[in-house]
Amino acid sequence: MSVSAKTLDQNEYFYGHKACAGCGGSLAVRNVLKVLGKNAVAVLPAGCMSAVGFNFPQLCFANNAIISTFAGTASMLTGIEAGFRRRGIKDFTAVGFAGDGGTADIGIQALSGAIDRNDNIIYICYDNEAYMNTGIQKSGLTPFGAKTTTTPAGQNIHGNIRPKKNMFEIVAAHDIPYAATATVGYMNDFLNKVEKASKIQGTKYIHVIAPCPTGWGIPVSDTVDAAREIVDCGLWYLAEYENHEFKINRDPKTFTSVEDYLRKQARFRHLSEQDIKIITDSRDKKWEFIRKNWN
Amino acid sequence: MEKFLSGDEAFAEGIRLACPDVISAYPITPQTIVVEKLSEMVEDGSLDAEFIHVESEHSALSCAMGASAAGVRAFTATSSQGLLYMAECLYYASGGRFPIVMMNANRSTALPWNIYGDQRDSLSQLDSGWIQAYAENAQESLDLALMSYYIAEHKTVSTPFMVNLDGFILTHTYEQVDVPTPEQAGKFLPPYETENKLDPENPKNMAFSAGPDTNYIFKYKEHAAMFRAIPVIEEAERRFAEIFGRQYSGLIDAYLTEDADYILITLGSIAGLCREIAGQLRENGVKAGVLRIRYMRPFPAEALAKAVSSAKALAVLEKDISFGNEGTVFTNVNSALHGAGMTAPAYNFIGGLGGRNISHQDIIRIFETIQSGTAKRVNFIGIGEEENS
Amino acid sequence: MIIKPTVREKKIFSFQDVPEDTSFEAGYLVSVNSGWRSIRPVVNAGTCIGCMQCYLYCPDGVISIQNGKAVIDYDFCKGCGICSKICKPGAIGMERER
CATH class of the missing domain: 3.40.50.920 (Rossmann fold)
Structure with a gap:
């Protein structure tokens, strides 16, 4: 049975946290835990979700949860998974929630190690495209052109000059049992991927776009809209890697306007026509590749 | 049983007797023999443990902390640059009160590069909240491998324990060592039991933040626990002497x-x-x-x-x-x-x-x-x- | 019985109350988030069809469906307005906090 609002566990495992209003990251964490249920053991590195959820004595997880070091999400998951197995505990899921910086920058080594060992864990990267917890600094997953506090938009440089690292394909290159991309804008797709991952033995990686209204410069009510538009305009895609193959889940005949998507966000407001053309061209090139090579 | 062992080998024998559940380690000279020996013991079935091939020292200790937070006995070993690379996790493990045991092969720190022994690596980490012991010979190394778990895991202590062996001079030098039997070791070292763990029956939120109002209380308690190790060290040595016939002299x-x-x-x-x-x-x-x-x-x-x-x-x-x-x-x-x-x-x-x-x-x-x-x-x-x- | 973190009696954590290690009962809350709001969602029960989309997309998990209608826990609602935007029948309006 597929996961939907109606079938979802009614318990609220992540509750009372101090995330900003409209936080996409907290939406991802909340719903993943509802899919995995009370026996999920959550590991969260230093970052937004641990900062807003674990301030003694305000502890916002109803399930077992622990903060890891910034770089150590995957390695701590490995230790917990091994430890629970040694205790003879069978019914549990070790799940990590790390942001884009915690995954693609400081945590990439430990993540790569865990995939290499094929440890039986689920790793969720909630991607809000910058170091939001420290005040919006560029990460390896900040997209081209985005203004952050360390990639200012001025006369000389128009925000971030490098494209986003492709974590999904980096992870897939390990020949991981299961990897997927998702967005909090299309929740059913995301949660069904989590459900699927929970039934697969070995390492699972899900990369979910989770807009940050504060960092993206959008109204707090627009998180879900932005998380849909990024897919609709083709700058993000919904895909899976399974049985050694890539599969695109959603191949729109026409894309909505990239410019409309960008112009709604303060972080992109400075972009010139030429910058937008660069972004649109690179989208088209990526989709040409996907359509040619993926199932 | 008498065996002719290097310090590293003797330590590995001690760890086998301590039966850790999870071993996570990354190779570095002159620690490598310990992890090689432990891998062999896991392979031949004489040590029933999960041996996890981590990709760095930071992950070695992070993984050991995960295992400890899951409520089981964990071991790691390192040296020099590796100890410095995992430094963040040293403070994390002691603050979390995870009674992990680590062997450190004392080795010089770069630059200039050098693989030989001095004690600048571990002495630079005195403030990290770990109990630090320094072995003199291979026998004491083996004995500390066993005693370290007794002391670290003691309910009143619950603090990680670093056993230091001088690189090469001790880690690679062969001596006659008395290796106790598993029965003796089992009599000495009780199974690890703790409430400081993630538990399906009684869920916990762990390794959290604590603001200025309580943070210093956590730190004070960590400090006090380290002093409580002093009588526990005496107790461990007394029990050790009763079972193994070797008496140590405390601090x-x-x-x-x-x-x-x-x-x-x-x-x-x-x-x-x-x-x-x-x-x-x-x-x-x-x-x-x-x-x-x-x-x-x-x-x-x-x-x-x-x-x-x-x-x-x-x-x-x-x-x-x-x-x-x-x-x-x-x-x-x-x-x-x-x-x-x-x-x-x-x-x-x-x-x-x-x-x-x-x-x-x-x-x-x-x-x-x-x-x-x-x-x-x-x-x-x-x-x-x-x-x- | 729904499992979720719950607000406990307010107390000062004395030296004895502070745990020896950094582990504590899961889901222990001491404060609410209601003070964050400048606007609040209000459900028109007549229009609400109980489709659960607001429940599914609430970042704070403060919406439950009771007797087929959306109900909001105002202790923890931050007033982001995602529920109001996601609601197809337009059953959730945003009203200024007074």
Whole structure:
């Protein structure tokens, strides 16, 4: 049975946290835990979700949860998974929630190690495209052109000059049992991927776009809209890697306007026509590749 | 059973007897033999543990913390650069009160690169909240592998434990070692039980933040627990002696210090040579003694000051330097002496850096110069006379 | 019985109350988030069809469906307005906090 609002566990495992209003990251964490249920053991590195959820004595997880070091999400998951197995505990899921910086920058080594060992864990990267917890600094997953506090938009440089690292394909290159991309804008797709991952033995990686209204410069009510538009305009895609193959889940005949998507966000407001053309061209090139090579 | 083992091998034997559930380690010279031996033991079935091939030292300790947070016994081993690379996790493990045991093969720290033994790696981490013991020989290494878990996991302590072995001099040197039976070890070391764990029946939120109102209380409790290790170390050694017939001497190991005029304080494998020379000096009528520090944390301030109270002059010999100050062991010793109101002059001798040999003659000279009062406050053994004068 | 973190009696954590290690009962809350709001969602029960989309997309998990209608826990609602935007029948309006 597929996961939907109606079938979802009614318990609220992540509750009372101090995330900003409209936080996409907290939406991802909340719903993943509802899919995995009370026996999920959550590991969260230093970052937004641990900062807003674990301030003694305000502890916002109803399930077992622990903060890891910034770089150590995957390695701590490995230790917990091994430890629970040694205790003879069978019914549990070790799940990590790390942001884009915690995954693609400081945590990439430990993540790569865990995939290499094929440890039986689920790793969720909630991607809000910058170091939001420290005040919006560029990460390896900040997209081209985005203004952050360390990639200012001025006369000389128009925000971030490098494209986003492709974590999904980096992870897939390990020949991981299961990897997927998702967005909090299309929740059913995301949660069904989590459900699927929970039934697969070995390492699972899900990369979910989770807009940050504060960092993206959008109204707090627009998180879900932005998380849909990024897919609709083709700058993000919904895909899976399974049985050694890539599969695109959603191949729109026409894309909505990239410019409309960008112009709604303060972080992109400075972009010139030429910058937008660069972004649109690179989208088209990526989709040409996907359509040619993926199932 | 008697076996001919290197320090690393002896330590691995001790770990096999301690039966950790999870071993996560990354190779680094001169620690490698420990993890190689443990891998073989897991392979041949003589050690029932999860051996996890982590991709770095940071992950080695992070993984061990995960295992400890899951409520099981964890082990890791490292050295030098590896210890420094995992430094963040050292503080994390002690703050989380995860009683992990780690063997550190004492080795010089880059730059310049050097694989040989000195103690700058572990001594730079004295403030990380780990119990720190320094072994002198292979037998003590094995015995500390077992005792470390007893002490670290004790309910009143619950603090991680670092056992230090001098790189190559101890890790790679073969000695006759008595290896106890698993039955004896099982009698000594109880299974690990804790409430400090993630638990399906009783869910926990762990390793959280604590603001200024409670943070200092957590830190105070961590500090107090380290001191509570002192009676537990005595208890462990008493029980150990009953079962294995070997008695250790707590935080310090004093040799001919009771009536000594001149006492050399040191740690690790060099102590044997120092004792031999003190013995020779005694034959020549010089009342020499040697005090080996077995535990740098908790620091044996009282025991040390009491043991050297008769001294007219003291030398602290260490394989360490805190640049811009003096040797760290010397600083710690001086604080203890000052606290006890002792006024005998103390001199610092820095030697063995990057594995440089400390000779018979060097130790004789240490005693000579503290006796004559010609030593400087801080002396670098082996640096030319012109530099020292 | 729904499992979720719950607000406990307010107390000062004395030396004895502070745990020895950094582990504590899961889901222990001491404060609410209601003070964060400048606007609040208000459900028109007549229009609400109980489709659960607001429940599914609430970042704070403060919406439950009771007797087929959306109900909001105002102790923890931050007033982001995602529910109001996601609601197809337009059953959730945003009103200024007074």
